[in-house]
Each structure stands twice: as C-alpha cells, then as structure tokens.
Amino acid sequence: MADRFESGSLSARFGRSFVTLVLALTLLFLAFPVVMTFVSSFASDWFGVLPTGFVTVGNWQDVIFGTGVGADVAVGSSLAYSTGLALGGVVINLIVGVPIAYAVARYDFWGQDWVNVFAILPLAPGIILGIAFLRTYPDLSTSGIALVIGYSLLKAPYMVMAVQSSFQSMDLQQIEESARSLGASWPRTFLTVIVPNARTGIIAGSIISWTLAAAEFNFSYIVYSRGTPPLAIFLFNNITNASFLNAAAAVSVFFLLIALVTITLQIIGNRGSVRRV
Amino acid sequence: MATDHVSMGARLSSAARNTLKSLVSPTSERQREIRRIVSLCLPFTVLLLFSGVFPLAEMFRISFSESRLVTEGFTTESYRTLVADPYYRNIAFNTLWFAAATTVASISVAVPVAHALEKYALPAKSVILTVLSFPNSLPGIVAAFMIIILFGNTGVFTNAVAFISGQSSTDIAFSTGVLGLFFAYIYSMIPRALLLLRGTYSEVNTDAEEAARSLGATPLQTFRYVTLPQIKPGLIGAFILVFRTGLAIFGTVLILKGLLVWTLQIDRELAQGFNIAQASAMATVWFVFVFGFTILMLRYTTAEVSI
Numbered sequence: 384m385a386d387r388f389e390s391g392s393l394s395a396r397f398g399r400s401f402v403t404l405v406l407a408l409t410l411l412f413l414a415f416p417v418v419m420t421f422v423s424s425f426a427s428d429w430f431g432v433l434p435t436g437f438v439t440v441g442n443w444q445d446v447i448f449g450t451g452v453g454a455d456v457a458v459g460s461s462l463a464y465s466t467g468l469a470l471g472g473v474v475i476n477l478i479v480g481v482p483i484a485y486a487v488a489r490y491d492f493w494g495q496d497w498v499n500v501f502a503i504l505p506l507a508p509g510i511i512l513g514i515a516f517l518r519t520y521p522d523l524s525t526s527g528i529a530l531v532i533g534y535s536l537l538k539a540p541y542m543v544m545a546v547q548s549s550f551q552s553m554d555l556q557q558i559e560e561s562a563r564s565l566g567a568s569w570p571r572t573f574l575t576v577i578v579p580n581a582r583t584g585i586i587a588g589s590i591i592s593w594t595l596a597a598a599e600f601n602f603s604y605i606v607y608s609r610g611t612p613p614l615a616i617f618l619f620n621n622i623t624n625a626s627f628l629n630a631a632a633a634v635s636v637f638f639l640l641i642a643l644v645t646i647t648l649q650i651i652g653n654r655g656s657v658r659r660v
Numbered sequence: 661m662a663t664d665h666v667s668m669g670a671r672l673s674s675a676a677r678n679t680l681k682s683l684v685s686p687t688s689e690r691q692r693e694i695r696r697i698v699s700l701c702l703p704f705t706v707l708l709l710f711s712g713v714f715p716l717a718e719m720f721r722i723s724f725s726e727s728r729l730v731t732e733g734f735t736t737e738s739y740r741t742l743v744a745d746p747y748y749r750n751i752a753f754n755t756l757w758f759a760a761a762t763t764v765a766s767i768s769v770a771v772p773v774a775h776a777l778e779k780y781a782l783p784a785k786s787v788i789l790t791v792l793s794f795p796n797s798l799p800g801i802v803a804a805f806m807i808i809i810l811f812g813n814t815g816v817f818t819n820a821v822a823f824i825s826g827q828s829s830t831d832i833a834f835s836t837g838v839l840g841l842f843f844a845y846i847y848s849m850i851p852r853a854l855l856l857l858r859g860t861y862s863e864v865n866t867d868a869e870e871a872a873r874s875l876g877a878t879p880l881q882t883f884r885y886v887t888l889p890q891i892k893p894g895l896i897g898a899f900i901l902v903f904r905t906g907l908a909i910f911g912t913v914l915i916l917k918g919l920l921v922w923t924l925q926i927d928r929e930l931a932q933g934f935n936i937a938q939a940s941a942m943a944t945v946w947f948v949f950v951f952g953f954t955i956l957m958l959r960y961t962t963a964e965v966s967i
Binding site: 403405406482492499503504516615618630631634 | 692693694696697699700701702703704706707708710711712713714715716718719722731769772773775776777780782788790791792794795797798799800801802804805806807808809810814816819820823843847850851878879880881883904908910911914915923926927930936939940943946947954958964965966
C-alpha cells in the first residue's frame with residue numbers, strides 16, 4: 384500500500400518536499416529582513432555582506448534623543464503624539480464597533496450581509512480617504528482631529544472583527560433573555576451583561592486597532608501638515624533622510640512596539656480561552 | 661396618471677411616517693427589535709457618513725471644479741485628461757497589470773503555505789504563525805525598507821551575490837526597479853492572502869481527500885480535483901482582498917519608486933502644483949473602480965472577505 388504511493392507520480396515523490404520548501408522560503412523572506420534590521424541597528428558599519436562593528440547604541444541614541452539634522456525629531460514626541468491620536472481612534476471605534484458587531488451577531492435582519500461587508504471592509508483606503516479629507520475638513524487637519532476621525536474609520540473593521548469573534552463564542556440569545564427575564568431593561572442588558580462578557584474581544588480589538596492606527600502611513604502622509612509628525616511619518620523621514628543604520632534603529636523601535644502588542648494579545652487570548660473552558 | 665403619482669407619494673410618505681413612529685414608540689416585539697437593530701447600527705452609520713461618505717462626495721465635487729483653490733464651476737476637464745492623455749492611460753495599465761501579477765504570485769505562494777500549515781506536523785508552529793502574520797501589522801514603508809535590506813545597494817542578498825560573482829553591488833541591486841517593487845508588494849500581500857486561505861483550508865473535507873488517495877489518485881490529482889474545488893471560495897476571496905490591497909499600496913512605492921502607479925501619481929498631482937481637481941478625479945476613478953469590483957466579485961464567493 385505504502386509502496387504504491389511512494390513509487391508513484393512525481394507529486395507523490397516530490398510534492399511534500401516542494402511544499403515544505405515554499406514554506407521555508409516564505410518564512411525566510413518574511414523574517415530574515417526583520418532580524419537583519421534589528422541586528423544591524425546595533426552595528427556601526429554595513430559595507431559588506433554582514434554589518435560590522437558591534438555592539439553600539441549610537442543609532443538608538445540618535446533615534447531616541449534626535450540628531451538635530453535630517454530627521455531631527457526624537458522618537459518620543461512622535462510616539463506620544465501617535466499614541467494619543469490612535470487612542471482617540473480607539474475610543475470612537477469602541478463606540479461604533481461594539482454595537483454594530485452585536486447587531487450582526489445577534490439579530491437577523493434585511494440587509495445584514497451588506498451591513499457586515501461595510502463593517503469589516505473599509506470604504507476607502509488611506510490615500511483615497513486622505514485626498515477626500517484635504518478640502519472637506521481643512522481646519523481639522525492641522526489640529527490632528529482629522530487624523531483621529533480618519534484612523535477610526537480606517538481601523539473600525541479590526542475592532543468589529545475582534546468583537547464579533549468574541550460574540551460568536553457566546554450564546555447571545557440565551558444571555559440576553561436571561562437578563563431580560565430577571566428584570567433588566569434592554570439597554571442595561573447590553574451595557575452591563577453583554578459588553579462585559581465580550582471583554583476579551585473588546586480588549587483585543589482595541590489593541591489591534593490602536594497599533595494599526597499608530598502605524599497608518601498613507602492617510603497620515605496626505606493629511607498631516609505641520610507640527611509633531613505621527614509615528615509613521617517619523618519612520619518615513621528616517622527611512623528617506625537618515626543614515627541607513629539610523630533608519631534600521633527607527634524601524635526597530637516600531638518592531639518592538641508590534642512585538643509587545645503581539646505578546647500582550649497572546650496573553651489575553653490564552654486567558655480568554657481558559658476562562659471559556 | 662397624476663392621481664396615481666399623488667397617491668403613490670402619499671402612500672410612501674405615510675409609510676415613512678409609520679416606520680418613524682414605530683421606531684420612536686414601538687408597539688410590537690418585532691418593532692422593538694427593529695428599533696434595537698437601528699440604534700445599534702446608528703453610531704457606525706454616523707461615522708461612515710461623517711468621515712466616509714461626506715468627504716468622498718466632496719472629493720467627487722472637487723474633481724469637477726474649475727478653480728484650484730476653491731470649489732466652483734463645472735468642468736469635466738480632469739476626467740477628459742484621464743481618458744485622452746496616453747500618460748494616464750499608461751499609468752492605469754501599469755497599476756492594473758502590476759496589481760494582478762503580484763496578486764497571482766502571492767496567492768500561488770500562500771496556497772502551498774496554507775496547505776503545509778494545515779496538513780503537516782510542523783515544529784514550533786506558533787512561532788511560524790507569528791512570523792507569517794507579523795507583516796500584516798507593518799505599514800507599506802516598512803515593507804519597502806525590508807526590501808532595501810535584502811536587495812538594496814548595501815542589501816544582504818546584493819552583497820552576497822556581489823561577493824560570489826565579483827560584480828559591483830550597484831549592478832546587482834534591484835530594490836528600486838520593478839522587480840524590487842514586486843517583492844515589496846508580495847511582502848505585504850502573502851500574509852493577507854494567508855489570512856483568508858487558512859480559514860478556508862481548515863474547513864476542507866479531509867475524508868474526501870483520503871478517499872481520493874486510497875483510490876489511487878496522486879497527491880497532485882487529489883489537490884487538483886478534490887482540494888482545489890473546496891478552497892475555491894477562499895481563493896476568490898483572497899483574490900478580492902489582495903487585489904484591492906495591491907491597488908491601494910502607496911507608501912511602499914513612494915519609497916521604492918520602481919513603477920509609476922495610480923496612487924503615486926495622485927500624490928504627484930498634489931506635490932507638483934497642488935492640482936487637487938486632477939488628484940480628486942483620479943481618486944474618484946479609483947474608488948468607483950474598486951467599489952464596483954468588490955461588489956461584483958463578492959457574488960462569486962461565500963468566504964468572508966475582511967481586511
């Protein structure tokens with residue numbers, strides 16, 4: 384039996400190795416430059432195949448404290464500014480995303496599929512929305528409010544999806560009916576029973592949409608006019624203007640942020656699954 | 661005829677009034693449920709109108725503007741330029757073939773990867789999954805930087821090849837060419853395609869695959885005739901998602917500049933003389949095309965397409 388499979392076609396003999404090779408190459412392609420960026424940010428030179436002159440923190444110092452030339456702002460102010468803007472976006476996302484996720488998960492209604500499509504696919508990408516914002520809200524652009532509103536629309540799908548996955552693991556109808564039969568009004572049921580039960584998804588959605596809002600470049604690039612640059616613009620200035628290894632350090636700051644977020648999400652995810660069991 | 665219109669209008673307005681009344685003070689349980697659904701969807705609708713529909717409508721109006729600094733007059737000049745000028749037609753052609761080529765390439769990579777993840781016993785699977793989803797949170801400019809690290813003038817790959825072949829590294833570097841841009845696109849596209857394909861792959865009926873194998877089908881035949889038809893919705897979904905992504909890429913090409921695509925030209929219209937009417941016309945064409953494409957293609961798939 385096994386013999387027949389082994390001696391058979393080309394795909395039986397090489398199929399598995401081929402698929403494994405594709406996987407290995409993909410992993411290498413995606414992970415290798417990330418690792419090299421992080422490693423080279425501690426190097427002082429990179430002229431040959433591999434960076435040399437380890438270990439120096441000069442590049443990191445330039446990024447963290449600023450250099451005074453080229454991309455002269457320190458990362459701290461950009462990071463703080465983007466943190467604030469993205470937090471504003473998350474607050475709006477919570478207000479708009481949790482209810483619509485509940486509507487789609489709990490009720491059957493006419494046009495439900497299309498509501499869902501609009502909730503999980505952004506209407507327009509960053510660059511198109513940026514062009515639309517330029518003249519529509521010119522006064523808001525300079526204050527950063529336009530960025531907050533734009534981020535919230537662009538990243539709302541991530542919140543909706545995360546909260547939906549939480550809702551899908553709950554018996555919503557039963558929970559709602561139990562609470563109602565015990566005398567809670569419907570708004571009270573929603574706010575004090577449904578929402579707290581979906582907190583895993585809500586926290587995960589907040590973290591994801593916060594990170595992606597802080598990383599949003601296309602929209603920020605078009606709408607941002609002056610003042611402290613958001614984090615993505617800071618990265619862009621570093622990649623285009625600063626020395627190569629400084630740029631590597633700036634991008635590494637961003638990697639660390641994403642790594643932190645990924646770890647946090649995994650901790651939350653595990654705790655959530657333990658509680659559900 | 662006229663009375664018909666009147667009674668029709670009257671009927672419509674009374675229906676609207678009744679709907680509104682049932683929303684404000686519902687009398688049946690069904691009406692109460694509708695009120696809940698409407699109030700749950702209301703915040704999102706407000707955001708969508710205020711920050712999506714209204715700005716896009718304004719952008720549409722600006723695309724017909726005769727004056728540059730204020731929106732006034734009506735001219736289809738910008739659209740006529742887009743249709744008549746071979747410069748813009750060339751950009752449109754570039755954008756479409758490049759997005760299509762990168763989409764097909766990244767899906768062809770993502771299918772075997774999803775296959776391996778689902779079927780094979782892999783060591784350190786959670787690490788593999790993290791690596792494969794990590795680029796989803798990276799903005800396009802970082803994807804561009806990754807390509808510079810690999811294939812730029814001082815890139816690892818470039819210098820390794822230069823070291824072996826003895827050529828100058830600047831002759832080998834291709835990060836700012838079309839090929840470099842190609843790799844930068846698929847750097848952000850493969851993880852997107854995987855997002856959808858992994859979901860579809862987990863629902864594939866393995867019994868049918870095992871039956872096909874035990875009836876003597878080779879692995880390739882099994883994949884072609886048993887697995888592929890089952891993952892078709894996922895493939896179409898991935899195509900919609902990744903093609904949309906490809907058309908929307910801007911930061912990557914702003915840094916690498918390998919090919920003049922639609923989004924880059926939109927930025928150039930603004931950067932070179934703030935020609936916002938032309939930029940708005942281009943953005944409108946983009947929006948209408950992608951919106952129509954998405955609505956049309958979603959009919960052909962049951963997979964849930966989300967970013």
